[in-house]
Amino acid sequence: MIELRHYIFRRLSFNFFLLMVCSMPFHLHAQDDTDSILLNSDSAVVASDDDNYDQNKSTRLPEEASFRRVPDTTVGRMKKEKDFAYANDPGYWIKQEKKYSKGFWDYVFGFFESTAVRVIFYILLGGLIIFVLYRVIVLNDLFIFYASKKQKKNFEETPTQELEPGMIDARIKESIDQKQFSLAVRYLYLKTLYALNDKNWIQFHVEATNKEYLNQLSSYKQIKEFRFLTQVYEYVWYGKFDISEQQFLLVYQDFKNFQTAI
Numbered sequence: 001m002i003e004l005r006h007y008i009f010r011r012l013s014f015n016f017f018l019l020m021v022c023s024m025p026f027h028l029h030a031q032d033d034t035d036s037i038l039l040n041s042d043s044a045v046v047a048s049d050d051d052n053y054d055q056n057k058s059t060r061l062p063e064e065a066s067f068r069r070v071p072d073t074t075v076g077r078m079k080k081e082k083d084f085a086y087a088n089d090p091g092y093w094i095k096q097e098k099k100y101s102k103g104f105w106d107y108v109f110g111f112f113e114s115t116a117v118r119v120i121f122y123i124l125l126g127g128l129i130i131f132v133l134y135r136v137i138v139l140n141d142l143f144i145f146y147a148s149k150k151q152k153k154n155f156e157e158t159p160t161q162e163l164e165p166g167m168i169d170a171r172i173k174e175s176i177d178q179k180q181f182s183l184a185v186r187y188l189y190l191k192t193l194y195a196l197n198d199k200n201w202i203q204f205h206v207e208a209t210n211k212e213y214l215n216q217l218s219s220y221k222q223i224k225e226f227r228f229l230t231q232v233y234e235y236v237w238y239g240k241f242d243i244s245e246q247q248f249l250l251v252y253q254d255f256k257n258f259q260t261a262i
Contacts, residue, residue: 168194181248182236188255189233192226195259210234225258 111117168191175184193213197204202216210230217223232251235241243251 176248179245181243181245182241184248185233185236185243185251188252189229189237192229192255192259195262196226199262201262222258222262225254225261229255229258 112121168187172184172187172191175181175187193202193204196202196213196217201220202213210233214223214227214230217226232254236243236251
């Protein structure tokens with residue numbers, strides 16, 4: 001490589017020198033033609049010598065590159081050095097996976113994915129559905145079939161003559177005297193149905209249900225008061241709710257006020 005550089009340098013030096021020599025006769029021609037001829041002759045001689053030298057140099061080829069072998073002792077010594085200890089560690093060349101750090105939502109989702117939490121959740125959900133259905137049924141009087149059966153049974157147990165309007169007041173007084181306030185409420189409600197039937201607001205029938213009476217009375221402004229009395233009657237009679245004498249007097253007054261208003 002060094003000889004090649006010397007060769008290039010010498011070649012460039014020779015070309016530069018040759019360029020200088022070629023430019024000199026034009027300046028010397030105005031002074032003396034003889035000198036110019038001699039100078040040209042010398043230049044030719046000089047050029048011939050350098051050219052022969054360069055041709056001899058160009059015939060020399062650069063030496064071929066050879067690979068040097070590092071001795072095993074050197075390799076063993078380098079392996080024992082602390083600076084190259086990492087190269088002998090297989091774990092160093094294994095790419096470390098980036099560890100994922102769990103966040104708040106990861107723990108939240110993990111909590112709800114557990115089997116125990118799922119079972120508890122389904123139990124609570126089932127209880128909520130049952131509670132909602134129960135409230136809908138109770139508030140909307142959807143236990144119509146249950147009420148209808150009990151109502152039919154009670155009317156069937158009572159003789160027909162006892163259902164006549166003229167007998168109602170006597171039955172009410174008798175029930176109050178015997179402290180049977182639940183039975184008294186039943187007769188008060190029955191008397192109210194008779195009064196509504198007389199005004200043609202409803203069509204009384206032994207097998208009709210309270211829900212049907214509410215639907216028939218829905219277009220009248222007294223529907224709110226009648227709905228309240230119906231609920232009281234169902235809670236006390238069908239629900240077997242025992243009321244005290246003081247509570248009965250309040251209910252009794254509500255029935256009397258409604259019967260007077262219609």
